[in-house]
Amino acid sequence: MDWKKYHYSGGYHESVGVSRTLPLVDVTLSRSNRSFTTKALIDSGSSMIHINKEVALELGITLENLKGVGSKTIGQDVKGLLSYINIEIKRCGKSFQSDMVIVEGLPFPVLLGQNNFFDHFDIKCQKSKNTFSIKRVK
Numbered sequence: 001m002d003w004k005k006y007h008y009s010g011g012y013h014e015s016v017g018v019s020r021t022l023p024l025v026d027v028t029l030s031r032s033n034r035s036f037t038t039k040a041l042i043d044s045g046s047s048m049i050h051i052n053k054e055v056a057l058e059l060g061i062t063l064e065n066l067k068g069v070g071s072k073t074i075g076q077d078v079k080g081l082l083s084y085i086n087i088e089i090k091r092c093g094k095s096f097q098s099d100m101v102i103v104e105g106l107p108f109p110v111l112l113g114q115n116n117f118f119d120h121f122d123i124k125c126q127k128s129k130n131t132f133s134i135k136r137v138k
Contacts, residue, residue, distance in 0.1 A: 001136040004091045008130050009039070023125065023132045026090035027110055031059045038109040042123060042132070046073040046113025049100040051085065055109050056102040059085070063102065071101045073111055078103050089121070092136050096120055 008021035023042040028035055029051065036058050050073050056063065066081035080101035088095035098116040112118075124133040 001093060003124065003133040003135045005131055005133045008127070008132065021130060023123075025112075025134070027112075028088045028090075028095070029055065029059060029110065030086045030088070030095065031061055031084075034059045040110035040112050041108045042117075043074060043111045043113050044118070044123075045075055046111045047071050048113045048115040049085070049087070049098050049117055050078070050080065050103050050106060050111040050113065051100055052106040052109050053102055053104040056083070061102070066102070069101060071103070073101075073103065073113065074107065080104075087117075089134065089136075092121065092134055096138070 006025055009024040010021040024039045025042060026037065027040040028037045036055055048071060061083060063081055066083055069080060069082045071078050071080055080103040083100060083102055084097055085100045086095045086097050120136060120138045122135045122137055126132065
């Protein structure tokens with residue numbers, strides 16, 4: 001698959017309390033017969049894919065009986081619940097299934113981190129040109 005170019009998204013991000021541009025990409029999450037489309041932050045500082053608890057509930061994920069885990073995201077240690085999700089990155093081909101951590105109070109609906117997302121895609125950031133590119137490798 002070829003490199004797909006995206007532009008950093010700008011504006012005030014209340015979740016991080018600053019006005020700046022960030023590498024946000026459109027994703028569709030799905031589980032069973034439900035799907036949810038939103039923006040996801042590509043976050044090389046996250047250990048794996050994380051989704052906000054509210055998104056998990058919107059997808060009908062039952063939180064009872066999920067295994068509690070510790071993880072890293074946006075420079076902090078977090079506790080969450082381990083589950084799985086199907087993720088489609090806009091313009092990057094078919095969806096893939098991935099483990100993910102459900103966390104309450106994330107500053108973004110979805111964080112695309114090292115394990116699983118970076119295993120499936122190469123990322124090339126060119127902040128000076130206000131662009132980043134994604135290439136599917138798996």
